[in-house]
Amino acid sequence: MTPEVRPLVAGNWKMNGTRASLDQIKAMAEGVSKPLSEKVDSLICPPATLLYVATALCTDSPLEIGAQDCHQNASGAHTGDLSAEMIADCFGTYVIVGHSERRTDHAETDHLVRAKAEAAFAADLTAIVCIGETADERKSGQTLDILKRQLAGSVPDGATAENTVIAYEPVWAIGTGLTPTTADVAEAHAFMRDELVKRFGDEGKRMRILYGGSVKPGNAKELMAVANVDGALIGGASLKASDFLAIYGVYEELTA
Numbered sequence: 644m645t646p647e648v649r650p651l652v653a654g655n656w657k658m659n660g661t662r663a664s665l666d667q668i669k670a671m672a673e674g675v676s677k678p679l680s681e682k683v684d685s686l687i688c689p690p691a692t693l694l695y696v697a698t699a700l701c702t703d704s705p706l707e708i709g710a711q712d713c714h715q716n717a718s719g720a721h722t723g724d725l726s727a728e729m730i731a732d733c734f735g736t737y738v739i740v741g742h743s744e745r746r747t748d749h750a751e752t753d754h755l756v757r758a759k760a761e762a763a764f765a766a767d768l769t770a771i772v773c774i775g776e777t778a779d780e781r782k783s784g785q786t787l788d789i790l791k792r793q794l795a796g797s798v799p800d801g802a803t804a805e806n807t808v809i810a811y812e813p814v815w816a817i818g819t820g821l822t823p824t825t826a827d828v829a830e831a832h833a834f835m836r837d838e839l840v841k842r843f844g845d846e847g848k849r850m851r852i853l854y855g856g857s858v859k860p861g862n863a864k865e866l867m868a869v870a871n872v873d874g875a876l877i878g879g880a881s882l883k884a885s886d887f888l889a890i891y892g893v894y895e896e897l898t899a
């Protein structure tokens with residue numbers, strides 16, 4: 644955690660979920676209640692097909708709804724794409740950009756990710772900018788260099804603590820059940836904090852840095868307690884309301 648920074652527990656459903664899964668969102672919307680919701684933010688990013696109806700389920704809940712990607716342009720001839728403005732029009736408030744699966748599946752570069760984050764700002768969305776090293780990069784000792792390069796390349800100059808969240812997701816930890824040691828997480832997050840403060844000053848001190856990659860109810864407390872870890876970006880364990888709420892619930896103790 645970071646003093647004075649409000650944690651965010653976020654779920655990324657990836658290419659999972661049909662209308663039948665809306666019951667899970669309903670249960671999450673009911674589960675993220677006061678008093679904890681006054682101290683901790685919560686977010687689910689379902690597939691785009693469920694975005695609008697999901698926000699309608701959350702009108703009386705602090706649970707926010709976001710999208711998993713957006714196009715860098717505001718509108719136009721881009722078949723199959725979704726603009727930040729369309730997400731905002733569906734009452735989405737966040738958008739994930741630069742997830743490693745998009746960097747791999749769609750060859751997204753830091754430059755493109757930065758443009759997508761800028762499109763998110765223009766539509767008043769908060770961008771969750773994902774960065775993280777691969778297994779090979781870690782083995783060859785390049786982790787911090789990769790994080791430095793991705794932060795510099797993917798985060799726009801206009802980033803503030805309000806419009807930007809950083810998500811550190813080691814690629815080798817995603818969907819594998821593997822996680823870095825808490826010492827490794829602490830080192831990476833302290834490094835990112837320093838980089839953000841060097842570039843953005845006080846905004847960098849308050850910018851949230853999430854950890855993602857095999858976060859589960861069983862390891863969440865340990866990971867979320869690490870200095871400069873300001874929440875989680877959860878894949879698999881965000882599909883079930885009970886798991887998501889169990890992870891959110893670790894902040895009962897951490898914020899007590």
Ligand SMILES: O=C(CO)COP(=O)(O)O
Binds near residue numbers: 817
């Ligand atoms: O990629 C992730 C979230 O964006 C993490 O996925 P898992 O929690 O399934 O490892």
